[in-house]
Amino acid sequence: MEAKHYRWDELPKEELRPDLHRRLIASERMMIAHVYLDEGAVVATHAHENEQMTYILEGTLRFWLGADESQVVDVHAGDVLHIPSNLPHRAEALADTLDVDIFCPPREDWLSGADAYLRATSED
Secondary structure (H helix, E strand, O other): OOOOOOOHHHOOOEEEEOOEEEEEEEOOOOEEEEEEEOOOOEEEEEOOOOEEEEEEEEOEEEEEEOOOOOEEEEEEOOOEEEEOOOOOEEEEEOOOEEEEEEEEOOOHHHHHOOOHHHHOOOOO
């Protein structure tokens, strides 16, 4: 067992779409990601078994939460949003945004590239 040190700037920045990029660090039981969203970028409605914490470092994300999207929350720089397992949600960047997403367990779809909901553009 050994600790591992990472530097965000040294990790590859994956382009999912022209307005959405990310960097990932995953271990056996956790995942943390930097997600870069240009103003107007939309993350389509989805749900996952993974518990999620979203911490906004820069910008603002608007979330629509629940199957009926009845809960709308603007998460600003310095704010954290907890999203429970299997809660449907979608988001839109109200400004250029950098967020830190933490997942438990790690998102297998993100690791395998099976995260089509993130890669689709509004033209798809």
